[in-house]
Structure formats: C-alpha cells, structure tokens
Amino acid sequence: MYTQALNTAETDDRGLEDAGKAAQFQARVDAEERIEPNDWMPAAYRKTLTRQISQHAHSEIVGMLPEGNWITRAPTLRRKAALLAKVQDECGHGLYLYAAAETLGSSREELVDAMLAGKAKYSSIFNYPTLTWADIGTIGWLVDGAAIMNQIPLCRCSYGPYARAMIRVCKEESFHQRQGYEIMLTLCRGSDEQKAMAQDALNRWWWPVLMMFGPPDATSQHSDTSTKWKIKRFSNDELRQKFVDATVPQAQYLGLTIPDPGMTQDADGHWRYSEIDWSEFKQVLAGNGPCNRDRIAARRKAHEEGAWVREAAAAYAAKRARRQTAQAAE
Amino acid sequence: MATPNTPLWEVFIRSRNGLAHKHVGSLHANDATMALQAARDIYTRRGEGLSIWVVPSTAITASDPAEKGMMFEPAESKIYRHPTFYEVPEEVGHM
Numbered sequence: 001m002y003t004q005a006l007n008t009a010e011t012d013d014r015g016l017e018d019a020g021k022a023a024q025f026q027a028r029v030d031a032e033e034r035i036e037p038n039d040w041m042p043a044a045y046r047k048t049l050t051r052q053i054s055q056h057a058h059s060e061i062v063g064m065l066p067e068g069n070w071i072t073r074a075p076t077l078r079r080k081a082a083l084l085a086k087v088q089d090e091c092g093h094g095l096y097l098y099a100a101a102e103t104l105g106s107s108r109e110e111l112v113d114a115m116l117a118g119k120a121k122y123s124s125i126f127n128y129p130t131l132t133w134a135d136i137g138t139i140g141w142l143v144d145g146a147a148i149m150n151q152i153p154l155c156r157c158s159y160g161p162y163a164r165a166m167i168r169v170c171k172e173e174s175f176h177q178r179q180g181y182e183i184m185l186t187l188c189r190g191s192d193e194q195k196a197m198a199q200d201a202l203n204r205w206w207w208p209v210l211m212m213f214g215p216p217d218a219t220s221q222h223s224d225t226s227t228k229w230k231i232k233r234f235s236n237d238e239l240r241q242k243f244v245d246a247t248v249p250q251a252q253y254l255g256l257t258i259p260d261p262g263m264t265q266d267a268d269g270h271w272r273y274s275e276i277d278w279s280e281f282k283q284v285l286a287g288n289g290p291c292n293r294d295r296i297a298a299r300r301k302a303h304e305e306g307a308w309v310r311e312a313a314a315a316y317a318a319k320r321a322r323r324q325t326a327q328a329a330e
Numbered sequence: 331m332a333t334p335n336t337p338l339w340e341v342f343i344r345s346r347n348g349l350a351h352k353h354v355g356s357l358h359a360n361d362a363t364m365a366l367q368a369a370r371d372i373y374t375r376r377g378e379g380l381s382i383w384v385v386p387s388t389a390i391t392a393s394d395p396a397e398k399g400m401m402f403e404p405a406e407s408k409i410y411r412h413p414t415f416y417e418v419p420e421e422v423g424h425m
Contacts, residue, residue, distance in 0.1 A: 038392065
C-alpha cells in the first residue's frame with residue numbers, strides 16, 4: 001500500500017540507529033524479503049532510494065521532451081499515434097515512480113520542486129537534442145533498450161513499491177523499443193538519404209547511450225551499499241556489456257555501423273568497446289550538455305503555466321467540501 | 331515557491347468479471363471525479379480494467395508491521411484449520 005501518512009514517524013530513527021534493528025533489516029534483505037513502506041529501514045537506505053526513485057521519475061518526465069519535439073512532425077499518422085502513446089507512457093512511468101518515491105516520506109510536490117530548482121538530477125541522456133526523425137527511432141531502440149537493461153533487475157529490488165512500479169514499467173517499455181527499431185528498419189530499407197539519416201543518429205547517440213549505465217565500476221560512488229541492500233543487482237559495467245552484446249547484432253541486421261572502429265569480439269563472443277569519454281559525461285552531468293538549460297526551462301514553463309489549473313481544481317474541491325459540510329449541518 | 335500538496339488516492343482495479351478489485355497503486359487528485367479520470371489514464375492504458383475504485387489514502391487504516399507477530403499469531407498456531415491436518419484413508423479417494 002502506498003500510504004504516505006503512515007511514514008511520518010520514521011524520521012525519529014535518523015541519527016542514532018539501533019544496531020539490532022539494522023542487523024534485522026539486513027537479514028530480511030539477505031533473505032530476499034521485500035521491504036515495505038512502513039517497515040523499519042536505515043535512514044541511509046531511505047535517502048538512497050528517495051534519491052534514486054525520484055531521479056528515475058524526473059528522467060521519465062524530462063524524457064517526454066526530446067520525443068514530444070517530433071509528435072507534430074511524425075511522418076505518418078501511424079507513427080504519430082505510436083509516438084503519442086509512447087510519450088503518454090513515459091508520463092505514466094513518471095507518475096508510478098513518484099508514487100513509489102512518496103512512500104519513503106517525501107511529497108511529490110517536494111520532489112518536483114527539487115527538480116525544477118535544479119537540485120535533483122535526471123538522466124543525462126535527455127540533455128541531447130533530437131535533430132531528425134531517425135533520432136526518434138534511435139531513442140526507442142537504444143535509449144529504451146538501455147533503460148530496459150537497467151530496469152529488469154530493478155523488478156527484484158528489495159524495496160517493494162519500487163520493484164512493483166518497475167514491473168509495470170518494464171511491461172510497457174517493450175513496445176517502446178520495438179517501435180523504435182521498426183522506425184530504424186524502415187529508414188534502413190529506404191532511400192540512401194534515409195539510411196544515412198539512421199546512421200547519423202546512431203553515430204550521435206551511441207556513446208551517450210553507453211554512458212547511461214553510469215560511471216565504470218571502479219569509480220562509482222553508490223554501488224557498494226546499493227548492492228548490499230539489493231537495490232542494485234548488477235554492476236554498471238556488467239549491464240553495459242550485456243547491452244552492447246545484445247545491440248551489436250541488431251545494428252548488423254539494420255546494416256548500420258557502430259561508431260567504434262576499435263570494437264572487437266572476444267573469444268567468448270562479447271563485444272569489447274573502446275574507452276568511453278567520461279569527461280563528456282561529467283560535463284553533461286554538470287549542466288553543460290547541449291540541452292540542459294532548455295529542458296529545465298521547458299519543465300518550469302509547463303509547471304508555471306499549469307499553476308492556474310492546479311489552483312482551480314483545489315478551489316473547486318474546497319468549495320464542494322464546504323457545501324457538503326453545510327448541507328450535512330442543516 | 332513550494333507547491334501545496336494535492337490529496338493522495340489509492341487505486342483498485344477489477345481486471346475481469348469475477349475477480350476482485352486489486353490495489354494497483356496511488357495517485358494525486360483534488361476530488362473523486364478527477365481521481366477516477368486520472369486512474370483511467372494512469373492505470374488502464376492497455377485495457378487492464380473493467381472497473382475502478384479510488385479511495386482517499388487517509389481513509390485507510392492499516393495494521394502496524396511492528397506488531398505483525400502478535401497480530402497474526404492466532405492463525406499461525408492453528409494448523410487444524412487446514413485440510414491437510416486430517417487423515418483420510420487412501421481407499422476413500424480424493425476428498
């Protein structure tokens with residue numbers, strides 16, 4: 001159950017934590033039990049999950065922007081309907097995830113305000129622009145493909161509400177990836193210009209997509225405790241390798257070239273990619289990507305322009321509640 | 331400026347005729363009408379339901395997980411409530 005109101009007492013646990021409770025908690029996690037909102041949990045577990053789930057939610061919401069850019073310019077009605085449904089799904093995913101994050105004790109309003117204030121992060125991949133229609137195909141195929149790779153293990157995350165939200169999300173993501181690949185396939189079977197457009201999109205997205213899995217294992221800050229708490233089941237590098245191995249044959253089928261001339265296949269069949277340029281990742285994370293300012297500005301504008309709707313709905317509900325109270329008193 | 335909080339609702343969906351409504355998640359809405367519409371948009375985009383209930387989260391009273399031992403002990407100690415507790419000779423057949 002996702003009941004926010006029941007979580008308020010938990011704040012008292014912060015600071016001095018009972019070692020016995022912490023050991024009991026870890027034993028439950030080790031036994032693959034799910035932790036539920038009203039169960040005792042270490043303050044750091046709560047904090048880590050609030051950060052991770054809310055960032056995940058922000059990513060879904062900001063992720064609507066690069067794709068929304070092409071809804072009015074989709075090449076056919078079929079593509080337009082599919083893209084519209086996909087963008088609606090992303091919004092839905094954001095809402096499931098905000099609900100899961102809220103069970104940890106922060107309100108959605110607080111979480112959204114932190115994102116709008118630039119204090120909370122979202123996935124860096126959405127700070128890249130969608131320049132052509134082929135970018136929409138590439139996002140579905142690769143960005144959603146990478147997201148699925150990340151999210152499938154999260155369906156078994158130790159925190160119940162997050163795991164359950166992920167199960168719903170994963171069911172829906174499969175459509176996203178397939179519609180993206182179909183766009184790519186159509187372009188690759190089309191004219192030379194269309195195929196070149198597909199190749200150009202792959203060239204621009206490939207490296208940023210590999211960065212989606214996060215820093216290399218040797219330098220990742222959050223991995224150790226997240227693994228201990230069974231929030232994370234595979235390391236960044238493991239998931240990245242799984243993704244590359246799954247994607248190379250798909251690119252070959254399309255007749256596209258992965259923009260990594262140094263890539264080789266090892267004896268075990270794994271595709272070994274070249275060194276990733278982590279300075280680019282750090283730059284985009286620090287706010288200097290091609291679209292960081294645009295994305296936040298668009299979210300703020302939407303939030304501000306929707307303020308009168310939220311106010312009107314609240315005023316109407318308050319009026320109805322007053323009327324009901326008055327009628328009951330008569 | 332901090333945004334004022336919108337009330338939370340729990341959503342229950344009945345997937346097919348004959349099955350009970352099942353909790354699927356929660357959402358925010360100012361009133362019941364808007365909660366129902368939002369529940370349709372968020373939780374039934376692929377024909378998941380034939381009926382939706384929305385309940386204000388504040389209307390739910392939950393058992394305390396810290397007391398689950400005491401709460402559920404009465405059931406755990408009563409193995410004679412299960413059919414396998416009783417011996418029926420094999421010759422009698424399936425019962």
